[in-house]
Amino acid sequence: MKHFIIGILLAFMLFVLCSCVGNGDEFQRGYDAGINQTERYLKIQVEQAKAEAYDRGYLEGCEDGVKQYHLCLRKPTYDEVMTFISQDYTEKTGGNCLDCATKLNDNAIAKGIWCYVVLFNYFTGTSCGSHAIVAFDTVDKGMVYIEPQTDQIVRLELGKDYSEYLCAGNKICPIEKMFVRQIGIIR
Numbered sequence: 001m002k003h004f005i006i007g008i009l010l011a012f013m014l015f016v017l018c019s020c021v022g023n024g025d026e027f028q029r030g031y032d033a034g035i036n037q038t039e040r041y042l043k044i045q046v047e048q049a050k051a052e053a054y055d056r057g058y059l060e061g062c063e064d065g066v067k068q069y070h071l072c073l074r075k076p077t078y079d080e081v082m083t084f085i086s087q088d089y090t091e092k093t094g095g096n097c098l099d100c101a102t103k104l105n106d107n108a109i110a111k112g113i114w115c116y117v118v119l120f121n122y123f124t125g126t127s128c129g130s131h132a133i134v135a136f137d138t139v140d141k142g143m144v145y146i147e148p149q150t151d152q153i154v155r156l157e158l159g160k161d162y163s164e165y166l167c168a169g170n171k172i173c174p175i176e177k178m179f180v181r182q183i184g185i186i187r
Contacts, residue, residue, distance in 0.1 A: 073114040100148035101132035124176035
């Protein structure tokens with residue numbers, strides 16, 4: 001590419017030189033015009049090369065970031081979340097709620113999908129406890145909460161009973177109701 005540009009410049013300068021023999025002012029104007037045109041052309045080429053290099057570097061950086069550092073994640077659509085959940089088998093691996101939530105979160109991140117682990121405290125009437133689920137902040141339907149032990153879409157509201165979602169999945173069915181007291185996103 002560099003030799004091509006130099007060749008064009010030399011041919012253009014030779015043409016200008018030959019056409020302006022005998023008239024110094026015309027030669028100078030032609031020379032200046034050639035230099036200005038070449039500078040504009042080179043500036044455009046440099047800007048295009050910078051933009052292409054930036055785009056290529058950005059994409060490579062995103063790929064590396066997702067693989068190594070969980071960067072460049074995107075907010076999914078609701079349909080993308082449902083497809084991801086249907087293809088993920090975290091609920092079949094067993095473990096406690098935090099293990100399942102963390103596994104599901106890690107699997108989503110590995111696919112480039114932004115996901116949160118949500119921890120909430122509850123009160124049964126006689127005791128307190130905590131439970132972990134995941135959430136996806138979708139671009140079209142807002143926050144979607146998923147029970148990672150059953151893959152069920154759940155609602156998480158302060159003061160509301162959460163135990164019905166655990167019972168619905170036939171995995172865990174607490175004896176007492178679990179009234180949500182406090183909600184926090186931990187990851």
